[in-house]
Amino acid sequence: MSKVYKDPITGVETTGHVWDDTLMEFNNPLPMWWIWTFYATVIFAIVYWVIYPSWPSGLVEKGYFIGTSEITYQNTDKKGTTTAQTTHWNTRALLAYEMQNDENELKRKKYLKEVAAMSYDDIAKDSDKSSFVRSYGKGIFGDYCAACHQTGGQGVIGHYPNLVDDAWLWGGSAAEIQKTISDGRKGNMPSFAKTLSDTEITNVANFVLSLSGTEHDVASAKEGKLIFNGKGGCMACHTPAGTGLAALGSANLTDKIWTQADVPHAKDKVAVVSAVVKSGIQREMPTWKTRLSEDEIKVLVAYVKLLSAE
Amino acid sequence: MMKQETVEVNAGYLIILTLIAISIGGLVEIVPLFYVEGTIEEVKTADGKDAVRPYTPLEQLGRDLYTKEGCYTCHSQMIRPFRDEALRFGHYSLAAESQYDHPFQWGSMRRGPDLARVGGKYSSAWQAKHLNDPRDVVPESIMPGYPWLRSNDLDYSDIVAKMTTLRKVGVPYSDDDAGYQANVEKFGEKVAKTLDINKAEDNIMLQAKKGNYDGDPSRLTEMDALIAYLQVLGTMVDFNQYDEKYFIDFR
Numbered sequence: 001m002s003k004v005y006k007d008p009i010t011g012v013e014t015t016g017h018v019w020d021d022t023l024m025e026f027n028n029p030l031p032m033w034w035i036w037t038f039y040a041t042v043i044f045a046i047v048y049w050v051i052y053p054s055w056p057s058g059l060v061e062k063g064y065f066i067g068t069s070e071i072t073y074q075n076t077d078k079k080g081t082t083t084a085q086t087t088h089w090n091t092r093a094l095l096a097y098e099m100q101n102d103e104n105e106l107k108r109k110k111y112l113k114e115v116a117a118m119s120y121d122d123i124a125k126d127s128d129k130s131s132f133v134r135s136y137g138k139g140i141f142g143d144y145c146a147a148c149h150q151t152g153g154q155g156v157i158g159h160y161p162n163l164v165d166d167a168w169l170w171g172g173s174a175a176e177i178q179k180t181i182s183d184g185r186k187g188n189m190p191s192f193a194k195t196l197s198d199t200e201i202t203n204v205a206n207f208v209l210s211l212s213g214t215e216h217d218v219a220s221a222k223e224g225k226l227i228f229n230g231k232g233g234c235m236a237c238h239t240p241a242g243t244g245l246a247a248l249g250s251a252n253l254t255d256k257i258w259t260q261a262d263v264p265h266a267k268d269k270v271a272v273v274s275a276v277v278k279s280g281i282q283r284e285m286p287t288w289k290t291r292l293s294e295d296e297i298k299v300l301v302a303y304v305k306l307l308s309a310e
Numbered sequence: 311m312m313k314q315e316t317v318e319v320n321a322g323y324l325i326i327l328t329l330i331a332i333s334i335g336g337l338v339e340i341v342p343l344f345y346v347e348g349t350i351e352e353v354k355t356a357d358g359k360d361a362v363r364p365y366t367p368l369e370q371l372g373r374d375l376y377t378k379e380g381c382y383t384c385h386s387q388m389i390r391p392f393r394d395e396a397l398r399f400g401h402y403s404l405a406a407e408s409q410y411d412h413p414f415q416w417g418s419m420r421r422g423p424d425l426a427r428v429g430g431k432y433s434s435a436w437q438a439k440h441l442n443d444p445r446d447v448v449p450e451s452i453m454p455g456y457p458w459l460r461s462n463d464l465d466y467s468d469i470v471a472k473m474t475t476l477r478k479v480g481v482p483y484s485d486d487d488a489g490y491q492a493n494v495e496k497f498g499e500k501v502a503k504t505l506d507i508n509k510a511e512d513n514i515m516l517q518a519k520k521g522n523y524d525g526d527p528s529r530l531t532e533m534d535a536l537i538a539y540l541q542v543l544g545t546m547v548d549f550n551q552y553d554e555k556y557f558i559d560f561r
Binding site for chain 2: 286
């Protein structure tokens with residue numbers, strides 16, 4: 001089956017495997033550098049295995065390798081008492097240690113603490129702090145908020161409000177934005193498909209457009225005003241003037257800024273407003289206080305305020 | 311002595327010796343865990359019940375869709391105890407949190423973000439929009455769209471068989487009164503009700519109706535089940551109840 005040949009020119013033997021009558025393979029040895037590197041990795045693996053430590057050799061336990069056998073971290077229990085804890089090496093303790101000692105982590109905590117202690121006005125005035133807010137805020141905004149409000153905070157009309165236009169559903173003061181992010185918000189407007197006829201909806205839509213001075217049918221809007229303040233009950237949430245209430249998150253209908261009805265891009269502006277009135281609105285901004293710390297939320301508030309101020 | 315060549319030219323030897331060689335690595339890692347006490351951490355709710363519960367039938371069907379659609383090929387569900395992961399995804403995953411997963415979805419491929427704590431991060435409306443076409447909400451996303459989830463009716467005809475099978479591998483779904491009472495003891499009455507195999511179909515309807523995950527209350531779709539599953543991921547344990555030491559001591 002197999003027969004070893006010797007190449008007459010180089011003197012190298014073949015492996016003895018023969019295919020298709022004449023096709024053979026030289027049995028050249030592996031280069032020495034390769035073999036020695038291989039042995040070196042085997043030795044490294046054994047040393048690493050002992051020091052890691054994954055083998056109870058006794059060497060680590062006796063403390064021959066400093067810093068590999070034990071980890072000391074600070075534990076703050078639920079009563080608020082902080083004590084030093086020493087445990088055998090494990091990744092969980094290592095994480096706790098790193099969160100308390102890593103240079104970058106300490107810097108992050110220090111900045112968060114300083115920002116937490118400052119007023120929003122002072123943050124905006126302090127260039128060091130506001131550049132921290134800009135870079136750190138951008139990071140967490142990207143991780144947690146951009147999926148809805150988009151990377152630049154411009155939102156998606158009809159779904160997620162624009163945060164850079166300085167027009168607010170729930171109020172634009174720091175305290176109101178902080179509450180929005182921390183507790184979440186539910187934007188809720190009932191559907192009027194059953195309570196108003198199509199003509200009534202068209203009329204009220206024309207009236208809504210008239211509030212912001214957008215082109216509309218004047219006669220229809222006149223009828224619509226009666227519905228807005230009467231049968232429709234729109235004024236209960238949007239106020240008779242149509243300016244909205246921050247407490248309900250009801251949109252201001254008198255500005256030219258739209259969050260749900262895509263009026264600026266629509267050819268038939270009455271139709272898009274009618275569609276919103278017909279379907280109603282159910283939108284949810286999630287709660288973040290369970291996922292983000294108070295200080296991180298403060299950075300986000302400052303970041304959102306920076307975005308809308310630009 | 312057996313020569314290398316003997317092994318190379320005999321498929322039987324080759325298979326057996328290869329199997330032995332590769333199982334050593336696995337055994338060395340896995341076997342000790344069966345003897346280490348506290349591999350699975352004890353986590354309780356405020357009223358002393360088990361915090362981690364088996365999936366409700368609707369969530370379980372969602373989980374089956376998660377594996378069927380191959381979401382695990384891009385998403386892991388395992389937050390490792392590293393600083394960068396703690397900052398981005400939250401508390402590291404506990405063994406307890408996947409104790410009722412068969413098989414677990416830890417994974418290691420992260421073409422997309424880890425999903426171990428994605429529950430509650432976004433609204434269900436966002437999830438439905440994102441699953442339908444990710445680029446609707448994340449313009450630069452490389453995740454494929456799954457538009458059929460919204461149009462396919464959820465097939466729950468085999469839910470009883472599925473729960474019964476899971477019971478055999480140790481998930482405490484109950485099919486008789488004794489099992490139910492044991493679950494009341496372990497998880498509390500509210501949860502125990504959802505683990506009752508005999509009421510599985512009713513429970514699916516109830517949860518889907520209450521959650522309205524896909525935004526279309528008139529139908530029960532695959533989207534409902536998958537979002538119900540995503541929304542529960544990583545939400546069962548209240549980490550505020552425990553300090554660092556508690557979980558470190560399990561290692």
